[in-house]
Amino acid sequence: MRVVVPFAVGEPKSRLAPALGADERAAFARASLEDVLEAVRAAGGEPTVLATADPRVDAETVVDERSLTAAVNAAIADAGPPVAVVMADLALATGEAVTELLAADGEVVLVPGRGGGTNAIVVRHPEFRVDYHGASYRDHLAIAREIGADVGTVDSYRLSTDVDEPADLVEVLLHGRSRSQAVLEDAGFVLDVDDGRVRAGREGRERA
């Protein structure tokens, strides 16, 4: 199945700024993208990176400077069903988890992201279109209902964990895939247990 992986080039994840510098955020975003591409390929998916500029990555690439919603809808229309969309910041994604996604029943299959978002979608219904504004998981359920599509969901901690806040770095240190985890370890991050809570911190620096 064609799997569209949206990736914002040159817009490092600003919500990680309390924990990572701009170069580190860019390196982490790229490592996460490459981990996701590996998981997609391991699941037998054919990835297309849908990027805002040339991502210089070893994969089929489409450049589209428009908003995430507009670009993904164009990519869905272009590929035609079945087609999947998997976010590039799922640094815990494994081939096994993506296999489960691509095999899940439903004319529209949704994977919720923490915080109300949608981390992955499989589209088998010709009328389904995405809308990533606001609480997109709820909106995608409503869109599927409007067009009469059967909805499936996938219950996966790995696919529901998008990494965009400092607290998420704990998950990457414990359960992340090789490249994403290596970027954090090379940057000096270790697990820091304090007062019953676990955080990702760097020695001699403020905890994230």
Next chain:
Amino acid sequence: MRVVVPFAVGEPKSRLAPALGADERAAFARASLEDVLEAVRAAGGEPTVLATADPRVDAETVVDERSLTAAVNAAIADAGPPVAVVMADLALATGEAVTELLAADGEVVLVPGRGGGTNAIVVRHPEFRVDYHGASYRDHLAIAREIGADVGTVDSYRLSTDVDEPADLVEVLLHGRSRSQAVLEDAGFVLDVDDGRVRAGREGRERA
């Protein structure tokens, strides 16, 4: 399978205090416990509530005032393998997710919790004991390795989501089970979309 569900009576979850008053936290903790018991029963499990005082709940109950680790280890030794431990604050747990847990392969089956914890365990090895201090997921992996137990894991967003911080309330509003969700809705919580982030808030009050 016997499923031990630890529950702290009269110690409402203090990390939810920025969002919920003490009575609301107690009501939410109880609703979450009852949702978990329902999910365990739907999966064919036989729940035992392991409580710090009489929980006045319609389920088999053992009262043990000791620490979580000491009480759970006594309960595991008492039940003997196979036995499972499922936390009471998994307000998103479904019968389907618990079924997957109880059926998972492994002499020790672990479900990570967000933030380094362990949300659920299946014990089929006679020497395994828990240790909930610190980053327990990593510690439980190490304990299993020491005793030579085969380790399985379950990749479930529902079981990995323990509700103990205000940010987690978004997950309950979107994906929570009936009683837990009702407590928040009755308290006036709604999804609040602002600046691309989704939060659980109450009208006319500070956002959680």
